[in-house]
Amino acid sequence: MNNANDIPTAALEAFKESLSPQAKVITRADPGYQESIVRWADNAIKPAGLVVQVASAQDVSETVRFLTWFPVQIFISYLSIERENVGDVYSSSHTILNFTFQIKFAVARHIPLVVKCGGHSTNGHSSTNGGIVIDLHQLRDVAVDAERKLIVSGGGALWRDVDVAAAEKGLATDAPAEHSSNPNRNPCSLALVGGTVNHTGVGGLTLGGGYGFLSGQHGLTIDNLVEAEIVLADGSIHTIDENRMPDLFWAIRGAGNKFGCVTKVRLLAGRVVV
Ligand SMILES: Cc1cc2nc3c(=O)[nH]c(=O)nc-3n(C[C@H](O)[C@H](O)[C@H](O)COP(=O)(O)OP(=O)(O)OC[C@H]3O[C@@H](n4cnc5c(N)ncnc54)[C@H](O)[C@@H]3O)c2cc1C
The missing domain is CATH 3.30.465.10 (Uridine Diphospho-n-acetylenolpyruvylglucosamine Reductase; domain 3)
Structure with a gap:
């Protein structure tokens, strides 16, 4: 998974819950998405998977932690589902699950993450194809x-x-x-x-x-x-x-x-x- 668009809905909802009420998480399906990926240079506009309009340093922290930990959460929920469904064969399937987890973890960590402030990078360094944008525009005090x-x-x-x-x-x-x-x-x-x-x-x-x-x-x-x-x-x-x-x-x-x-x-x- 290197596209933030593929993040499971439950994980996304939990992530939103962790943010301050002023923060906004915009997916490709949400109104305001096109506006959120506009940059000073047209060539720097890229289709982000997710735009997180943070409202505090803590929101930035939650976003970074989410990117690091949500694959682990997926792993834990897989394990509990497997336990419920297969009972005794749980331990033999554990190795396979563990392997799956490692791949998921490695791949998921490659979701690109960029920071956007004024959006004037002409080479698109504050934009991403499918990754997550931490948009700081609310931090303007x-x-x-x-x-x-x-x-x-x-x-x-x-x-x-x-x-x-x-x-x-x-x-x-x-x-x-x-x-x-x-x-x-x-x-x-x-x-x-x-x-x-x-x-x-x-x-x-x-x-x-x-x-x-x-x-x-x-x-x-x-x-x-x-x-x-x-x-x-x-x-x-x-x-x-x-x-x-x-x-x-x-x-x-x-x-x-x-x-x-x-x-x-x-x-x-x-x-x-x-
Ligand atoms: C029209 C124009 C005029 C310019 N005039 C000047 C000038 O007078 N003097 C000058 O020095 N430069 C000037 N520049 C260059 C400009 O400073 C750089 O392009 C700068 O990177 C733009 O910053 P931004 O926040 O607007 O852009 P963004 O595209 O939002 O960010 C640029 C880069 O900085 C990173 N970044 C932004 N904010 C943060 C943050 N808070 N924490 C961590 N990373 C962050 C982004 O991830 C990205 O890599 C100009 C550029 C343009 C297009």
Whole structure:
């Protein structure tokens, strides 16, 4: 099984139950499916088997755990069915079942899993043929601490979200005014190295390094990343920085986006002359 579309209904229902009420699981048969696989580049649109629109880091964790454990659940239910049906011959069939389980486990683990933030990957890295998409678009909260020059953004936010939140406090990212969703925004005295357009994702751009108009003065976006919340492949959730899991924190600042799913970033803003 390498297509999420083939996941048994009972397993899918149990998975939905494990998520927060705000999370949404979209199958190919559901309304909103076509919209959920749209990407910035048409060539990056692929028919996902399942789109999981998570609403928290815990939802991401449940999705990762589901992918790892549901083959085991299938195995356990097979065993109990076999016990009921064949009674005494259970032990001889156990070997065959065990073998079946191993194959199922190995194959099922190959269901592709991708993370989607702003959907601007032009080579389709946030899309999948038949796999599961963890769609972060609900993780868009942005908090601005003007005094400490810090901006905390959800891992699924667009730079537009950061820009609007910052502008409300008289601050801004470095997207030029013509790209801003707020034409009346205040002139900024504090700014952040974000993307040069405001519709790219905070998650993808940051983990890719991130350059903006302020890079000459303040470096890349990752140079200004001071903390991240990340969900690892085993489903564990960590807050990492220079002191907490420093190797992983080093890795996400320049070695790519495959170390985990980043659900929150804390970024440093800098003073600019306006
Ligand atoms: C029109 C346009 C303008 C651009 N301008 C700039 C620019 O000014 N500066 C710049 O540096 N780059 C720019 N880029 C490149 C852009 O930063 C990358 O394409 C980036 O990967 C897009 O991120 P996204 O979240 O929008 O895309 P997505 O397609 O959602 O994600 C891209 C990749 O990052 C992964 N990913 C996304 N979010 C997370 C997360 N939270 N945790 C783990 N993995 C994640 C995805 O799995 C995928 O592999 C631009 C691209 C386009 C198309």
